[in-house]
Each structure stands twice: as C-alpha cells, then as structure tokens.
Amino acid sequence: MLDGTLKSLFLCPRSVVFVGIPRKSGPGALNPVDNLRNWGYEGDVAIVHPHVKEIAGMSVLSSLSELTAATDLAVVSTPRETVPGIIRECGLKSIRAVIVTNQGFAESDLRGKELQRDMITEAKNFGIRILGPNTLGVSNAFHLFNSSFMPLARQETPIGVVCQSGVFFVGAAQLLGGMGIGIDVGNACDVNIVDALEWLGTEERIRVVAVHAEQITDGSRFISVAEEIGRRIPIVALKTGRSLEGAKSAASHSGSLAADDRMIAAAFQKAGILRVLETQDQRDLVRAFTRLPEMRGPRVAIVTLTGAGGIILLDAMERHGLQPAVLSSAVTEGLRNLSPDWMPIANPMDIWPAVMKNGMQKAYGTALRDVLADPNVDGVICVALGLGHAEQQHLGAEQVIQELSAQFDKPVVVWLYGSQPEEAVYRLEGNGRALAVPSLERAVRVLAAMMRYAKWKNM
C-alpha cells in the first residue's frame, strides 16, 4: 500500500529543516540552502547549527528543540556520531521524514554499520522514515525543491530517477538527458528502491523512470511493483556491480551485497524492466520514451543520404534483432520517380541522387512520408545533414522530418552529421516527436529496446 502522505513529505515538503549545513554560502560552499533559493522553493526553510547565528542571510536555530512550526522534512548532515541522537530529536518534533546525506555509515567501517543500525532503531521508535544515508536526497523540479548540497539544474522533464548515487543527480544531463523528479536512496537503510519506484509510479508528470541500482533487496515486491508501474511507465534500469570487482566495490560503496546477476536479469525480464548494460543506452532510451510513440515490431525503414550509413545501420540491426522492412512497391515508386533511372531503390533508401535532381525538401519528404505510411514499416531511422546556416537552408531536412514524424504514429530516430549538427538537433527536437541520437548504432539500439518493451507490454 502506497503511503501518499509519506511520499508528499519527501517529494513535496511544505516545510524543511536543515540540520548541519556549511556556515558559508555562495559558489563552492555546497550549501543546500543556496540551491533551494536558486530554484525558488516556496515552502518554509529552517536551519539548525550549534555554533552560528546566521547562514546565507537566514537566522539559525541552535538545536532542533527550538523548532516551533510543524515541519514536513528534516535534512541531516552532521558528523556521523551525532545522527542517531538527531533522529530522536526529529521524532520529538513529530517530523516523520528524514534525509541523512552524510557518508561514513554501512558503506565505510564497523562503527558506521553500528551507527546506521542505531539510526534505524531510533527512527522505528518514532515512526520516522529515513532516506539515506550517503545520499543527495530528493529533487523535484515541479515542486521547486531539492535537498542536494551539490548545485543541480532544474528542468521540468517527465523523467523520474531512482538511484543509489548522487552522480545521477549532478550528472543527470550526461547520464539521463535530464531529471524531473529524482530519489537517491543512497545506502537505502530504510526507504529503498521499491519505495521510491512506487512513489514515482503514481506521479502523473513522469512518463519514464530510470533506475540505478547497486543492490536490490525486497526482490519479490520489487518485481510486482515494477510490473504494475511498467504497464504505464517504462522502467530503464542499470544494475551495477555485475562484475566480481564491481560487486565487491558496490558492497563498500552503498553497503550492499550484490545478488546473483543472472537472477536479476531474469527478474527484470519478467517485470518488463528494460535492462541496459551501459550508461549511454540508459540515456538514449530514457530520452526515447519521453518523445517517441511505440515501436510495434522489428521492421525498420532507413532514409539516408549516404549508402555507407545505411550499411552501418543494417549491420547494427542484425546484431540487435531488427529487420530491414520490405517496402511496399507503391512506396518505392515515389522515390523511383524522383531518382535517376540507374538508381536501384530499396531499403535502405539512399535518396542522395533524388536530392541532386529534386532538392532536399522534396526528396526527403517523399521518401519519409512513403515509408511512414507503409504498413510494412514499424519504425524509421533517418540520416540527415547538420551544416552551417547558409548551407543548411538548402540541405537541411529537420523541418520535414519534424512535420512528418508528428503526423504518423511511428518512432523516427535521426542521426545528423556535418560541420554543425547541434542547431539542427535543437530544431528537430524542439517541437515534435523525432529523436536525435549521436551515432548510427545508437539509433538501432533505441528502436530495438523500444520494441522489446512494446512486446512485453502488449503480451
């Protein structure tokens, strides 16, 4: 049973108290109050520090006992020996949700393990739930709230994140293509990956969830929760600690012990969780699910300006279980009429000769419209140019790709090459449903994984 109130306390707190933050504020201070201010958080903020009266221009309480207002969430970042006592103080103030950010607990040494146990004991006594320790906590761009001491970019994307490391918060752009709501469970001494997943599963604004897990406890609940959420929201998971060395290191990093990797693989498959082995694939897939319609089968049409690019795609498609669509003859007719007589028309559709004869817009538009309309095609990969402004006017295809991808209910993935592809990517993705990827092979991997998800979902 999902505790909606608890979820709100962590993800949408109306009031927060920070216990133990840096005295300084500003760049390099790593003061979470700065971050809240930058994000424009509208709730109440209190600060507890035993030795100073003012931090970041705000008055400071010398201990939690001075707190007068009811408070939704405490963010604790004090020396480890003090933490169990502070949890107790939170309990006495009827705070039900606590984030413990510091390191030095089960992931470190014996004393750290002991302190983590003590912390949980205190929490249980008061009905407190703890997120952490060893975490940046939560980040909710929609609620203008984050508990992180590292500066984060705020972006209202439909991407939910459950992770065991702050690198997915700070590096959200590189690793996931953005983050709307994130929950870093850290050592997961109490709130764990399944809880966090359950919270995100009920968020209307989240359309895909990325999971980074070093350890999955509560396995059978994890499977049933994931399976249920997965019907509505695809889950893309990176389970690390797969190697022997990685597993040993995971045990020390988040205090976890990695389970048998093959068991994980089987469980993920049953639950419809898309497992990625590389961070890049997680990023591509997360971005794909925020943009693209369903990939209903393995049949891919390729529209390309380069024959070589088509061949590279075919090689990758074979590796990843996709097939070149056998195009209807009506489809190939359109391009044939635009191409020189000597040009063989097939899939991949190499449209360069047609571009030379008819210009980019007409050739690209004809080919792409025809393959999108073909019932033998499940998804399309486009290869197009990204040149300097003057040349792009004549040789760019982003507008026609954008328009056509919005008209058909099939995924369109694009690789752009040339001297200046960035601007074309921006235009292409700015408004519409096409996805740009940084390499040909990544286009193939995206469609292959989307197909596996649709297959599971429609089973």
Added chain:
Amino acid sequence: MLDGTLKSLFLCPRSVVFVGIPRKSGPGALNPVDNLRNWGYEGDVAIVHPHVKEIAGMSVLSSLSELTAATDLAVVSTPRETVPGIIRECGLKSIRAVIVTNQGFAESDLRGKELQRDMITEAKNFGIRILGPNTLGVSNAFHLFNSSFMPLARQETPIGVVCQSGVFFVGAAQLLGGMGIGIDVGNACDVNIVDALEWLGTEERIRVVAVHAEQITDGSRFISVAEEIGRRIPIVALKTGRSLEGAKSAASHSGSLAADDRMIAAAFQKAGILRVLETQDQRDLVRAFTRLPEMRGPRVAIVTLTGAGGIILLDAMERHGLQPAVLSSAVTEGLRNLSPDWMPIANPMDIWPAVMKNGMQKAYGTALRDVLADPNVDGVICVALGLGHAEQQHLGAEQVIQELSAQFDKPVVVWLYGSQPEEAVYRLEGNGRALAVPSLERAVRVLAAMMRYAKWKNM
C-alpha cells in the same frame, strides 16, 4: 613500391581542372570551387563546362582540349555516359591523376558496370590513375586542398582517413573527431584502400589512420602494407557489410562484394589493425591515439568523485579485459592521510570525502599523482566535475589533471559530469595529453583497445 609522384598529384596538386561543375556558386550550389576558395587553395584552378563562360567569377573552358597549362589533377563530375571520353581527353593533356565523383557506375546497374570498365580501359591506355567513381575525392587540410562538392571543415589534425563514402568527410567531426588528410576511394575502380593507406603511411603529419572499408580487395598486399605502417601509425578500421543484409547493400553501394567476415577479422588481427564494430569506438580511438601515450598493460587506476562511477567502470573493465591495479601501499597512504578515518582507501579511489576535508585541488592532485607514479599502474581513468563557472572554480579538476597527465608517460582518460562539462572538456584537452570521453564505459573501451595495440606493436 610507393609512387610518391602519384601520391603528390592526388594529395598535393599544384594545379587542378574541374570538368563539369554546377553553374551556380554560393550556399546550396555544391560547387567545389567555392570550397577551394574557402580553404585558400594556392594552386592553379581551371574549369571546363560546355555551356557557360563564367562560373564563380572565373572564366571557363568549353572543353579540356582548350587547357594550355600542365595540370596535376582532374576532377570529373559529368553525366556518366561522357566519362570514358573525358578520361581519354585527360590522357591527351598528359593528366595522370583523375578523380571521378559521380554516382551511376558499378554500384548502380549493368550499364554503370560497363561504363566503369570502359573508364578503366581508357585510363590504362594513358597511364592515368583514377580515384572513384562515386567519391568526394581527397581532402588535405595541410595543403589547403579538397575536391569535395560538399562543404568541409578544414582542420590540421594528425588524423588520416581512408574511406569508401563521403559521410566520413562531411561527418568527420562526428565520426572521427576530425580529419587532416582524407582519401575517399568510392567504388575503388583503380586507386584502392591499400594504395590510399600506403600514401598516408608516408605522411609525417599523420599519427593515426581511420579506415572505413566496405570491401577489401588486394588482401595480401593490404595485410603487409598495414602491418608495416601500423608499427608507426595505429590503424583503426571499421569494416562494414558484416551482416548478410549489410553485405548485400554494400555490393550495391560501392559495387563491392563483401568477403567472409571471419577472414577479415583474422587478417586485421595479424596486421595489428584495431577493428571497431561501432562508429563511436572509432572516433574515441582515433582521438585517443592523437593524444595519449602508450597503454602498456591492463592495470587501471580509477580516481573518482563518485563510488557509483567507480563500480560502473569496474563492470566495464571486466567486460573489456582490463584489471583494477593493485595499488602500492605507499600510494594509498597519500589519500588515506587526506580522508576521514572511516573511509576505506582502495582502487577505485573514491576521493570525495578527501575533497570535503581538503578541497578539490589537493585531494585530486594527491590521488592522481600517486597513482600515476605507481609502477603497478598502466593507465588512469578520472571522473571529475564540469559545473557552471563559479562552482567550477572550486570543484573543477581539469587543471590538475592536465598538468599531471603531461608529467607522466601513461594514458589518462577523463569523464566529466555536471551541468556544464563542455568548457571543462575544452580546457582539459586544450593543452596536454588527457582525453575526455562522453561516457564512463567509453573510457574503458579506449584503454582496452590501446592496450591491444601496444601488445601487438611490442610483440
């Protein structure tokens, strides 16, 4: 035997005649004369066109017979039926090097195959060598010369390119990280991949060669040439048409028939050619060889701000045959002195707690210097931050990484994460020997492949 004169005619022509170029010039015209002008080519340029008197502000000859000056190179781009005749005219003018750019030959239909044969017959009669057809020709940033009708960026990088498609010219930035000298052999009706490789092998300014091959003919010469060049210049090859569908398509694209893929793999291995299966790996490796010293063994040290990142790296290292270095105790001592007591020091070296205590410069500098000095370490992977300017002042490590990587003869590969990594990448790579890569796993693949190359070279 390398024909140095011939190589010069193609790569460093003192004079060039274009036969059949667009009447228009400027953006979208795809006029190669524009490109030459933009690059500042200093040789003589003549233009032949039967119907117009002036193109791009230059006077035009109505046929090759009007050419008076001795000319090194002809670039032919006329309707296919005319090409054998034009080759003959080139012969009558004692032109020894001809690039045929147009499509419509052996890659297209029976008539195209016939015309390609006729073209070769004419060329043989006159001792002409042909590059192409179906090619952008050559590009030599050092000589300010290219024969391409597509606009290209000029960049004096030590990267040589041999390819069978213009996508590697136009998309050099995406696919290879730049191109100093490129030779697109297209259908390779005469000058083939081995010839091109041989030419690049004697170029002092080239330190790595990227090969894109759809077909490798002249197999035994290829192996011996590659083996010899490879001692000085690493060769990174993408052989496409590996899949059944890809091979079929390769046959029509460049008119070639793909050989048994396993034979290719064995031959590449013997010749010390680094084979990549994905374009991204080719880019990373090409860039790596232009920057990094040799990777002498499998032992990698990791310096990281994130434990999770270290685990992801360990997982990838196991997949790619690298090992976590067992650090000397003297090495771990340095970081131990900077870290809290509870922090276990090992490899990966998670330096975040030391950063919190001592600041980024001191913690990163100590850890990185120590692992670079450790004889048990062959190469280093760094994980560092790329934040906004104000924060980066305090939390950036690019300067210390740059300085230390220049002091030691070991490869250092860096993954940067955060809200603004681009500027940090720029600073890091601007002056020094570290390489930045866009994902953790790509750092591992780079070092693994570099190790394989060093092993072959030092065998």
